[in-house]
Amino acid sequence: MRERITYVQKLGDSLEPAAVTVTGDAISGPELRAALEHRLTITLRELPSELQTLLRGVKDLHVQWISTAAYEAVSPLLARLPPGFHLFFTPGRDDAVTNKLCSTLGNIFGDISCSTPAESFTSLLQDRFSHSTAFQYFQQLDSLSRFIRYAKIQLCLPTDTACSARLDSLSKASSLDISYDTTERVLRVTALWPYQRQRVQATAHPQLRTEVGILSADKPKTLERHEIGISGLLTVLGQDSAPSPTMFTFGSRHRDAESSFSAQFLTPTGLHPTLQLRLTSNSPSPSSSSPGDAADEDETTCTPYVYLTLPRTIFADKYQLSDPLFLASKNLTNLRYTTEPVDLEAPEYVMTQWGSSVLLQLSPPPLPSPSSSSSRKEWTAEIPLHMRYLAPAKGGYAAVSVPYPAVFWACDPEPGVDLSRNPFEKGKLGYDGLFEEGTVFWHVEPRAVDPGRAVLVSEVRVPVLDLDRAGWVNAGTAAAVLVGFAWVVWKLVGVYGREGYGGGGKGVGREEGEKKTQ
Structure with a gap:
Protein backbone atom coordinates (compact mmCIF):
# COMPACT_ATOMS: atom_id res chain seq x y z
CA MET A 1 0.00 0.00 0.00
CA PHE A 250 4.26 16.92 -18.21
CA GLY A 251 1.52 17.10 -20.78
CA SER A 252 -1.96 17.64 -19.34
CA ARG A 253 -5.37 17.12 -20.94
CA HIS A 254 -7.16 19.21 -18.27
CA ARG A 255 -6.46 22.94 -18.30
CA ASP A 256 -7.86 26.13 -16.80
CA ALA A 257 -9.99 28.31 -19.07
CA GLU A 258 -9.68 31.09 -16.44
CA SER A 259 -13.39 31.86 -16.69
CA SER A 260 -16.55 30.88 -14.83
CA PHE A 261 -20.25 30.17 -15.31
CA SER A 262 -23.43 30.00 -13.26
CA ALA A 263 -26.65 28.05 -13.86
CA GLN A 264 -30.24 28.75 -12.87
CA PHE A 265 -33.78 28.03 -14.06
CA LEU A 266 -35.63 30.91 -15.68
CA THR A 267 -38.93 31.87 -14.06
CA PRO A 268 -41.69 30.93 -14.35
CA THR A 269 -40.60 27.30 -14.56
CA GLY A 270 -43.70 25.10 -14.75
CA LEU A 271 -43.31 21.64 -16.24
CA HIS A 272 -40.99 22.82 -19.05
CA PRO A 273 -38.18 24.71 -17.31
CA THR A 274 -35.27 26.35 -19.11
CA LEU A 275 -31.80 26.14 -17.59
CA GLN A 276 -29.83 29.30 -18.32
CA LEU A 277 -26.02 29.26 -18.32
CA ARG A 278 -24.25 32.58 -17.83
CA LEU A 279 -20.61 32.44 -18.93
CA THR A 280 -17.99 35.11 -18.32
CA SER A 281 -15.97 34.44 -21.46
CA ASN A 282 -16.44 33.41 -25.08
CA SER A 283 -12.93 31.98 -25.53
CA PRO A 284 -11.08 28.98 -24.08
CA SER A 285 -8.36 31.12 -22.47
CA PRO A 286 -7.41 34.81 -22.13
CA SER A 287 -4.78 34.59 -24.89
CA SER A 288 -7.09 33.03 -27.51
CA SER A 289 -7.45 35.03 -30.70
CA SER A 290 -10.78 33.51 -31.72
CA PRO A 291 -13.27 30.95 -30.39
CA GLY A 292 -11.99 28.46 -32.93
CA ASP A 293 -8.38 28.74 -31.80
CA ALA A 294 -6.62 27.32 -28.76
CA ALA A 295 -4.64 29.37 -26.34
CA ASP A 296 -1.60 29.39 -28.59
CA GLU A 297 -0.28 30.99 -31.72
CA ASP A 298 -0.82 27.72 -33.57
CA GLU A 299 -4.38 27.19 -34.69
CA THR A 300 -6.16 24.33 -32.96
CA THR A 301 -9.92 23.98 -33.12
CA CYS A 302 -11.60 24.40 -29.74
CA THR A 303 -15.35 24.10 -29.20
CA PRO A 304 -17.41 24.85 -26.06
CA TYR A 305 -19.66 22.15 -24.60
CA VAL A 306 -21.99 21.63 -21.68
CA TYR A 307 -22.35 18.15 -20.15
CA LEU A 308 -25.44 17.48 -18.02
CA THR A 309 -26.34 14.53 -15.81
CA LEU A 310 -30.09 14.74 -15.35
CA PRO A 311 -31.86 12.68 -12.67
CA ARG A 312 -34.92 10.72 -13.72
CA THR A 313 -37.20 13.60 -12.67
CA ILE A 314 -36.18 15.72 -15.66
CA PHE A 315 -35.04 15.11 -19.23
CA ALA A 316 -34.07 16.77 -22.51
CA ASP A 317 -36.07 16.09 -25.68
CA LYS A 318 -33.65 15.11 -28.45
CA TYR A 319 -36.28 15.86 -31.12
CA GLN A 320 -36.66 19.42 -29.87
CA LEU A 321 -32.86 19.78 -29.80
CA SER A 322 -32.51 18.67 -33.44
CA ASP A 323 -33.96 21.90 -34.90
CA PRO A 324 -31.05 24.16 -36.02
CA LEU A 325 -33.09 27.36 -35.91
CA PHE A 326 -34.40 26.62 -32.43
CA LEU A 327 -30.88 25.78 -31.20
CA ALA A 328 -29.47 28.99 -32.67
CA SER A 329 -32.02 31.04 -30.74
CA LYS A 330 -30.68 29.51 -27.52
CA ASN A 331 -26.97 29.94 -28.37
CA LEU A 332 -26.66 26.20 -28.96
CA THR A 333 -25.15 24.49 -32.01
CA ASN A 334 -26.09 20.82 -31.87
CA LEU A 335 -26.84 17.86 -29.65
CA ARG A 336 -23.58 15.91 -29.58
CA TYR A 337 -24.84 13.02 -27.40
CA THR A 338 -27.79 11.92 -25.30
CA THR A 339 -28.57 8.71 -23.46
CA GLU A 340 -30.59 6.22 -25.51
CA PRO A 341 -33.40 5.46 -25.09
CA VAL A 342 -35.16 8.17 -23.08
CA ASP A 343 -38.89 7.57 -22.47
CA LEU A 344 -40.57 10.93 -23.10
CA GLU A 345 -43.91 9.99 -21.52
CA ALA A 346 -43.22 7.81 -18.46
CA PRO A 347 -43.82 9.38 -15.02
CA GLU A 348 -40.89 9.50 -12.62
CA TYR A 349 -42.26 6.92 -10.20
CA VAL A 350 -42.27 4.10 -12.80
CA MET A 351 -38.74 4.76 -14.11
CA THR A 352 -36.03 2.20 -13.31
CA GLN A 353 -32.95 3.72 -15.00
CA TRP A 354 -31.14 6.52 -13.17
CA GLY A 355 -31.83 9.29 -15.68
CA SER A 356 -29.89 10.59 -18.69
CA SER A 357 -26.72 12.40 -19.70
CA VAL A 358 -26.60 15.06 -22.40
CA LEU A 359 -23.68 16.69 -24.25
CA LEU A 360 -24.56 19.91 -26.07
CA GLN A 361 -22.30 22.06 -28.21
CA LEU A 362 -22.59 25.74 -27.33
CA SER A 363 -22.55 28.67 -29.77
CA PRO A 364 -20.61 31.59 -28.26
CA PRO A 365 -20.71 35.09 -29.74
CA PRO A 366 -17.66 36.05 -31.83
CA LEU A 367 -14.73 37.66 -30.07
CA PRO A 368 -14.33 41.43 -30.49
CA SER A 369 -11.75 42.80 -32.89
CA PRO A 370 -8.11 42.99 -31.77
CA SER A 371 -8.47 46.77 -31.43
CA SER A 372 -11.23 46.38 -28.84
CA SER A 373 -10.36 47.16 -25.22
CA SER A 374 -12.09 43.99 -24.03
CA SER A 375 -11.03 40.64 -25.50
CA ARG A 376 -13.61 38.47 -23.70
CA LYS A 377 -17.37 38.82 -23.53
CA GLU A 378 -20.04 37.58 -21.12
CA TRP A 379 -22.85 35.59 -22.75
CA THR A 380 -25.69 33.19 -22.01
CA ALA A 381 -27.04 29.91 -23.36
CA GLU A 382 -30.42 28.34 -22.61
CA ILE A 383 -31.19 24.63 -22.39
CA PRO A 384 -34.88 23.60 -22.62
CA LEU A 385 -35.79 20.70 -20.32
CA HIS A 386 -38.97 18.84 -19.40
CA MET A 387 -40.24 17.59 -16.05
CA ARG A 388 -41.74 14.16 -15.61
CA TYR A 389 -44.97 13.66 -13.71
CA LEU A 390 -43.98 13.19 -10.08
CA ALA A 391 -45.60 11.26 -7.25
CA PRO A 392 -48.30 13.11 -5.24
CA ALA A 393 -47.07 15.20 -2.31
CA LYS A 394 -48.57 17.26 0.49
CA GLY A 395 -49.04 20.88 -0.45
CA GLY A 396 -49.30 20.25 -4.17
CA TYR A 397 -45.66 21.02 -4.97
CA ALA A 398 -42.38 19.08 -5.03
CA ALA A 399 -38.82 20.44 -5.12
CA VAL A 400 -36.46 18.98 -7.73
CA SER A 401 -32.70 19.53 -7.57
CA VAL A 402 -30.58 19.42 -10.72
CA PRO A 403 -26.79 19.40 -10.35
CA TYR A 404 -24.73 22.03 -12.14
CA PRO A 405 -23.44 20.75 -15.47
CA ALA A 406 -19.77 20.62 -16.46
CA VAL A 407 -18.79 23.32 -18.97
CA PHE A 408 -15.56 23.09 -20.95
CA TRP A 409 -13.83 23.79 -24.25
CA ALA A 410 -12.73 20.65 -26.09
CA CYS A 411 -9.65 21.13 -28.28
CA ASP A 412 -8.49 18.73 -30.98
CA PRO A 413 -5.65 16.34 -30.08
CA GLU A 414 -2.16 17.45 -31.07
CA PRO A 415 -0.15 14.87 -33.05
CA GLY A 416 2.83 13.40 -31.23
CA VAL A 417 1.86 14.75 -27.79
CA ASP A 418 2.14 12.26 -24.91
CA LEU A 419 -0.39 12.92 -22.12
CA SER A 420 0.15 9.65 -20.26
CA ARG A 421 2.96 10.89 -17.96
CA ASN A 422 0.71 13.18 -15.92
CA PRO A 423 0.95 12.06 -12.25
CA PHE A 424 -2.34 13.84 -11.57
CA GLU A 425 -4.22 12.40 -14.55
CA LYS A 426 -7.96 11.93 -14.09
CA GLY A 427 -9.94 10.02 -16.69
CA LYS A 428 -13.20 8.11 -17.12
CA LEU A 429 -15.33 11.23 -16.67
CA GLY A 430 -18.12 10.14 -18.99
CA TYR A 431 -17.79 12.99 -21.45
CA ASP A 432 -14.12 12.29 -22.21
CA GLY A 433 -15.20 8.97 -23.73
CA LEU A 434 -17.29 10.93 -26.26
CA PHE A 435 -14.22 12.60 -27.76
CA GLU A 436 -11.15 11.34 -29.56
CA GLU A 437 -8.38 10.14 -27.25
CA GLY A 438 -5.93 12.95 -26.59
CA THR A 439 -8.57 15.71 -26.63
CA VAL A 440 -7.62 18.59 -24.34
CA PHE A 441 -10.30 20.07 -22.05
CA TRP A 442 -10.23 23.69 -20.89
CA HIS A 443 -12.52 23.74 -17.84
CA VAL A 444 -14.82 26.62 -16.91
CA GLU A 445 -15.21 27.01 -13.15
CA PRO A 446 -18.80 26.76 -11.80
CA ARG A 447 -19.94 29.59 -9.53
CA ALA A 448 -23.00 29.45 -7.29
CA VAL A 449 -25.80 31.90 -8.13
CA ASP A 450 -26.32 32.56 -4.41
CA PRO A 451 -22.92 33.20 -2.76
CA GLY A 452 -24.58 32.85 0.63
CA ARG A 453 -25.41 29.18 0.02
CA ALA A 454 -22.51 28.42 -2.36
CA VAL A 455 -24.00 25.14 -3.63
CA LEU A 456 -23.75 23.90 -7.20
CA VAL A 457 -27.36 22.80 -7.50
CA SER A 458 -30.27 24.42 -9.35
CA GLU A 459 -33.72 23.91 -7.86
CA VAL A 460 -37.13 24.01 -9.47
CA ARG A 461 -40.58 23.83 -7.80
CA VAL A 462 -42.94 21.49 -9.63
CA PRO A 463 -46.74 21.23 -9.28
CA VAL A 464 -47.98 17.73 -8.33
CA LEU A 465 -51.17 16.15 -7.06
CA ASP A 466 -51.88 17.49 -3.57
CA LEU A 467 -52.29 14.57 -1.14
CA ASP A 468 -54.44 16.74 1.14
CA ARG A 469 -56.96 17.13 -1.67
CA ALA A 470 -56.49 13.78 -3.36
CA GLY A 471 -59.67 12.40 -1.76
CA TRP A 472 -61.78 15.10 -3.39
CA VAL A 473 -60.05 14.46 -6.73
CA ASN A 474 -60.79 10.73 -6.53
CA ALA A 475 -64.38 11.31 -5.54
CA GLY A 476 -64.85 13.98 -8.22
CA THR A 477 -63.34 11.75 -10.91
CA ALA A 478 -65.54 8.83 -9.91
CA ALA A 479 -68.62 11.08 -9.89
CA ALA A 480 -67.78 12.51 -13.34
CA VAL A 481 -67.35 9.01 -14.79
CA LEU A 482 -70.62 7.86 -13.22
CA VAL A 483 -72.54 10.90 -14.54
CA GLY A 484 -71.07 10.41 -18.02
CA PHE A 485 -71.98 6.73 -18.04
CA ALA A 486 -75.52 7.50 -16.87
CA TRP A 487 -75.91 10.14 -19.60
CA VAL A 488 -74.83 7.65 -22.32
CA VAL A 489 -77.24 4.99 -20.98
CA TRP A 490 -80.07 7.54 -20.82
CA LYS A 491 -79.51 8.54 -24.44
CA LEU A 492 -79.47 4.90 -25.59
CA VAL A 493 -82.67 4.17 -23.70
CA GLY A 494 -84.31 7.24 -25.29
CA VAL A 495 -83.38 6.08 -28.80
CA TYR A 496 -84.63 2.57 -28.07
CA GLY A 497 -87.93 3.92 -26.76
CA ARG A 498 -88.56 5.98 -29.89
CA GLU A 499 -87.34 3.60 -32.58
CA GLY A 500 -87.10 0.17 -31.04
CA TYR A 501 -84.37 -2.37 -31.76
CA GLY A 502 -83.17 -2.08 -35.37
CA GLY A 503 -85.09 1.18 -35.85
CA GLY A 504 -88.65 -0.33 -35.49
CA GLY A 505 -91.23 0.33 -38.30
CA LYS A 506 -89.37 0.66 -41.51
CA GLY A 507 -85.96 0.53 -39.81
CA VAL A 508 -82.68 0.55 -41.59
CA GLY A 509 -82.77 -3.13 -42.51
CA ARG A 510 -86.22 -2.80 -44.10
CA GLU A 511 -85.21 0.22 -46.17
CA GLU A 512 -82.20 -1.65 -47.52
CA GLY A 513 -84.38 -4.66 -48.39
CA GLU A 514 -86.83 -2.44 -50.34
CA LYS A 515 -83.98 -0.93 -52.31
CA LYS A 516 -82.73 -4.37 -53.34
CA THR A 517 -86.15 -5.34 -54.77
CA GLN A 518 -86.55 -2.17 -56.86
Missing part, protein backbone atom coordinates in the same frame (compact mmCIF):
# COMPACT_ATOMS: atom_id res chain seq x y z
CA ARG A 2 1.34 3.43 -0.97
CA GLU A 3 0.26 6.93 0.01
CA ARG A 4 0.83 10.24 -1.74
CA ILE A 5 -0.02 13.56 -0.07
CA THR A 6 0.28 16.65 -2.27
CA TYR A 7 -0.20 20.32 -1.44
CA VAL A 8 -0.63 22.28 -4.70
CA GLN A 9 -0.21 26.05 -4.64
CA LYS A 10 -0.82 28.62 -7.34
CA LEU A 11 1.73 30.06 -9.73
CA GLY A 12 4.17 32.30 -7.86
CA ASP A 13 3.68 30.69 -4.45
CA SER A 14 6.54 28.73 -2.92
CA LEU A 15 7.85 27.40 0.38
CA GLU A 16 11.47 27.42 1.51
CA PRO A 17 12.92 24.03 2.57
CA ALA A 18 13.98 25.58 5.90
CA ALA A 19 10.30 26.19 6.75
CA VAL A 20 9.60 22.43 6.73
CA THR A 21 10.59 20.08 9.55
CA VAL A 22 11.08 16.35 8.94
CA THR A 23 11.38 14.17 12.03
CA GLY A 24 11.50 10.44 11.45
CA ASP A 25 8.15 9.46 9.95
CA ALA A 26 6.52 12.90 10.35
CA ILE A 27 6.59 16.21 8.51
CA SER A 28 5.30 19.60 9.61
CA GLY A 29 5.31 23.09 8.22
CA PRO A 30 3.49 26.43 8.20
CA GLU A 31 -0.06 27.09 7.12
CA LEU A 32 -0.36 27.90 3.43
CA ARG A 33 -3.01 28.37 0.76
CA ALA A 34 -3.17 25.25 -1.38
CA ALA A 35 -5.35 22.47 -2.72
CA LEU A 36 -4.74 19.16 -0.98
CA GLU A 37 -4.79 15.75 -2.66
CA HIS A 38 -4.50 12.39 -0.85
CA ARG A 39 -4.01 9.25 -2.92
CA LEU A 40 -3.90 5.68 -1.64
CA THR A 41 -2.76 2.89 -3.95
CA ILE A 42 -3.97 -0.47 -2.63
CA THR A 43 -3.19 -3.87 -4.11
CA LEU A 44 -6.05 -6.29 -4.67
CA ARG A 45 -4.99 -8.70 -1.91
CA GLU A 46 -4.99 -5.85 0.65
CA LEU A 47 -8.69 -5.13 0.10
CA PRO A 48 -11.66 -6.59 2.02
CA SER A 49 -12.90 -9.91 0.61
CA GLU A 50 -16.17 -8.28 -0.52
CA LEU A 51 -14.26 -5.84 -2.74
CA GLN A 52 -11.82 -8.49 -3.98
CA THR A 53 -14.69 -10.61 -5.27
CA LEU A 54 -16.29 -7.62 -6.96
CA LEU A 55 -13.14 -6.29 -8.64
CA ARG A 56 -12.05 -9.70 -9.93
CA GLY A 57 -15.34 -9.91 -11.81
CA VAL A 58 -15.25 -6.52 -13.57
CA LYS A 59 -13.35 -5.24 -16.58
CA ASP A 60 -13.51 -1.54 -15.74
CA LEU A 61 -14.80 0.27 -12.63
CA HIS A 62 -14.56 3.96 -11.75
CA VAL A 63 -16.42 5.80 -9.00
CA GLN A 64 -16.44 9.61 -8.84
CA TRP A 65 -18.12 11.55 -6.06
CA ILE A 66 -18.33 15.35 -6.31
CA SER A 67 -19.51 17.62 -3.51
CA THR A 68 -22.36 20.08 -4.08
CA ALA A 69 -20.31 22.80 -2.33
CA ALA A 70 -18.66 25.29 -4.68
CA TYR A 71 -14.87 25.15 -4.56
CA GLU A 72 -11.85 26.65 -6.29
CA ALA A 73 -9.55 24.29 -8.18
CA VAL A 74 -5.92 24.85 -9.15
CA SER A 75 -3.79 23.46 -11.97
CA PRO A 76 -3.26 20.57 -12.62
CA LEU A 77 -6.20 19.39 -10.40
CA LEU A 78 -8.82 20.83 -12.75
CA ALA A 79 -10.97 17.94 -14.04
CA ARG A 80 -14.63 18.42 -13.11
CA LEU A 81 -17.94 16.57 -13.16
CA PRO A 82 -21.46 17.57 -12.10
CA PRO A 83 -21.99 17.16 -8.31
CA GLY A 84 -23.16 13.72 -7.19
CA PHE A 85 -22.23 10.04 -7.33
CA HIS A 86 -20.96 8.83 -10.72
CA LEU A 87 -20.18 5.25 -11.69
CA PHE A 88 -18.57 4.17 -14.97
CA PHE A 89 -18.49 0.44 -15.44
CA THR A 90 -17.61 -2.31 -17.91
CA PRO A 91 -18.67 -5.80 -16.75
CA GLY A 92 -16.58 -8.94 -16.91
CA ARG A 93 -17.81 -12.42 -17.70
CA ASP A 94 -19.20 -13.20 -14.25
CA ASP A 95 -22.88 -12.22 -14.26
CA ALA A 96 -23.25 -13.08 -10.57
CA VAL A 97 -20.66 -10.43 -9.65
CA THR A 98 -22.32 -7.88 -11.93
CA ASN A 99 -25.71 -8.45 -10.32
CA LYS A 100 -24.20 -7.86 -6.85
CA LEU A 101 -22.66 -4.53 -7.85
CA CYS A 102 -25.56 -2.37 -6.66
CA SER A 103 -25.88 -4.12 -3.28
CA THR A 104 -22.11 -3.80 -2.73
CA LEU A 105 -22.23 -0.09 -3.55
CA GLY A 106 -25.12 0.28 -1.11
CA ASN A 107 -23.06 -1.31 1.66
CA ILE A 108 -20.19 1.08 0.99
CA PHE A 109 -21.89 4.38 0.13
CA GLY A 110 -25.33 4.01 1.70
CA ASP A 111 -28.34 5.37 -0.15
CA ILE A 112 -27.62 3.99 -3.65
CA SER A 113 -30.99 3.30 -5.26
CA CYS A 114 -29.98 1.12 -8.21
CA SER A 115 -31.26 -2.46 -8.33
CA THR A 116 -29.17 -4.18 -11.04
CA PRO A 117 -27.01 -2.77 -13.86
CA ALA A 118 -29.44 -4.15 -16.44
CA GLU A 119 -32.34 -2.16 -14.94
CA SER A 120 -30.71 0.98 -13.53
CA PHE A 121 -27.63 1.72 -15.67
CA THR A 122 -27.51 3.40 -19.07
CA SER A 123 -25.28 2.39 -21.99
CA LEU A 124 -22.38 4.47 -23.27
CA LEU A 125 -20.97 4.62 -26.78
CA GLN A 126 -18.18 2.10 -27.30
CA ASP A 127 -18.40 1.71 -31.05
CA ARG A 128 -16.75 5.07 -31.73
CA PHE A 129 -14.00 5.34 -29.08
CA SER A 130 -12.66 2.30 -27.24
CA HIS A 131 -11.55 4.27 -24.16
CA SER A 132 -15.17 4.67 -23.03
CA THR A 133 -16.71 2.34 -20.45
CA ALA A 134 -19.83 0.33 -21.30
CA PHE A 135 -22.29 1.63 -18.68
CA GLN A 136 -22.97 4.70 -16.58
CA TYR A 137 -24.86 5.35 -13.37
CA PHE A 138 -25.52 8.63 -11.57
CA GLN A 139 -27.26 9.58 -8.37
CA GLN A 140 -27.40 12.71 -6.26
CA LEU A 141 -25.50 11.98 -3.04
CA ASP A 142 -24.75 14.89 -0.72
CA SER A 143 -22.59 13.15 1.87
CA LEU A 144 -19.82 10.56 2.25
CA SER A 145 -20.84 9.72 5.83
CA ARG A 146 -21.67 6.08 5.06
CA PHE A 147 -18.41 5.61 3.14
CA ILE A 148 -16.43 7.10 6.05
CA ARG A 149 -18.01 4.63 8.51
CA TYR A 150 -17.31 1.72 6.13
CA ALA A 151 -13.67 2.75 5.64
CA LYS A 152 -13.11 3.09 9.39
CA ILE A 153 -14.28 -0.48 9.96
CA GLN A 154 -12.19 -1.88 7.12
CA LEU A 155 -9.00 0.20 7.43
CA CYS A 156 -8.64 1.46 11.02
CA LEU A 157 -7.92 -0.42 14.23
CA PRO A 158 -10.19 0.52 17.15
CA THR A 159 -7.25 2.21 18.90
CA ASP A 160 -5.98 4.06 15.81
CA THR A 161 -7.44 7.53 16.41
CA ALA A 162 -5.20 9.12 13.76
CA CYS A 163 -6.67 6.86 11.07
CA SER A 164 -10.21 7.71 12.14
CA ALA A 165 -9.44 11.44 12.18
CA ARG A 166 -8.05 11.33 8.64
CA LEU A 167 -11.16 9.55 7.37
CA ASP A 168 -13.39 12.04 9.19
CA SER A 169 -11.71 14.81 7.17
CA LEU A 170 -13.35 13.34 4.05
CA SER A 171 -16.56 15.04 5.16
CA LYS A 172 -15.01 18.32 3.93
CA ALA A 173 -13.51 16.92 0.72
CA SER A 174 -14.53 18.33 -2.66
CA SER A 175 -14.24 15.04 -4.54
CA LEU A 176 -13.45 11.36 -4.15
CA ASP A 177 -12.16 9.23 -7.02
CA ILE A 178 -11.98 5.42 -6.78
CA SER A 179 -10.53 3.68 -9.84
CA TYR A 180 -9.55 0.06 -10.37
CA ASP A 181 -6.61 -0.63 -12.67
CA THR A 182 -7.14 -4.11 -14.10
CA THR A 183 -3.63 -4.19 -15.61
CA GLU A 184 -1.76 -3.52 -12.36
CA ARG A 185 -4.57 -5.00 -10.21
CA VAL A 186 -4.54 -2.04 -7.84
CA LEU A 187 -7.26 0.25 -6.50
CA ARG A 188 -6.46 3.98 -6.43
CA VAL A 189 -8.44 6.09 -3.99
CA THR A 190 -7.93 9.84 -4.45
CA ALA A 191 -9.51 12.55 -2.31
CA LEU A 192 -9.28 16.26 -3.08
CA TRP A 193 -9.78 19.22 -0.76
CA PRO A 194 -10.35 22.71 -2.22
CA TYR A 195 -7.89 25.56 -2.51
CA GLN A 196 -7.87 27.09 0.96
CA ARG A 197 -5.62 27.51 3.99
CA GLN A 198 -4.01 24.17 4.83
CA ARG A 199 -1.43 23.29 7.47
CA VAL A 200 1.46 21.12 6.31
CA GLN A 201 1.32 18.11 8.58
CA ALA A 202 1.51 14.35 7.93
CA THR A 203 2.62 11.18 9.69
CA ALA A 204 3.47 7.95 7.93
CA HIS A 205 1.75 4.70 8.86
CA PRO A 206 4.15 1.80 9.56
CA GLN A 207 2.70 -0.26 6.71
CA LEU A 208 2.62 2.59 4.17
CA ARG A 209 5.19 4.23 1.96
CA THR A 210 4.20 7.90 2.30
CA GLU A 211 5.41 10.59 -0.08
CA VAL A 212 4.62 14.24 0.67
CA GLY A 213 4.84 16.95 -1.97
CA ILE A 214 4.57 20.72 -1.48
CA LEU A 215 4.28 21.94 -5.05
CA SER A 216 3.23 24.95 -7.09
CA ALA A 217 2.69 25.72 -10.75
CA ASP A 218 5.78 26.90 -12.60
CA LYS A 219 6.74 28.11 -16.08
CA PRO A 220 10.32 27.13 -16.91
CA LYS A 221 11.82 28.47 -20.14
CA THR A 222 11.85 24.98 -21.65
CA LEU A 223 8.09 24.51 -21.15
CA GLU A 224 6.34 23.21 -24.27
CA ARG A 225 2.96 24.70 -25.20
CA HIS A 226 1.09 21.49 -24.29
CA GLU A 227 2.90 21.08 -20.94
CA ILE A 228 2.36 22.16 -17.35
CA GLY A 229 5.33 22.95 -15.11
CA ILE A 230 5.54 22.01 -11.43
CA SER A 231 8.21 22.84 -8.86
CA GLY A 232 8.51 22.47 -5.10
CA LEU A 233 9.59 20.03 -2.40
CA LEU A 234 9.29 16.22 -2.15
CA THR A 235 9.81 14.06 0.95
CA VAL A 236 9.51 10.32 1.53
CA LEU A 237 8.64 9.94 5.21
CA GLY A 238 10.85 7.53 7.14
CA GLN A 239 13.46 7.68 4.41
CA ASP A 240 14.41 11.34 3.85
CA SER A 241 15.77 13.59 6.59
CA ALA A 242 14.92 16.78 4.67
CA PRO A 243 12.72 17.74 1.70
CA SER A 244 14.31 17.62 -1.73
CA PRO A 245 13.76 20.39 -4.32
CA THR A 246 12.17 19.20 -7.54
CA MET A 247 10.97 20.52 -10.88
CA PHE A 248 9.26 18.61 -13.68
CA THR A 249 6.92 19.09 -16.62
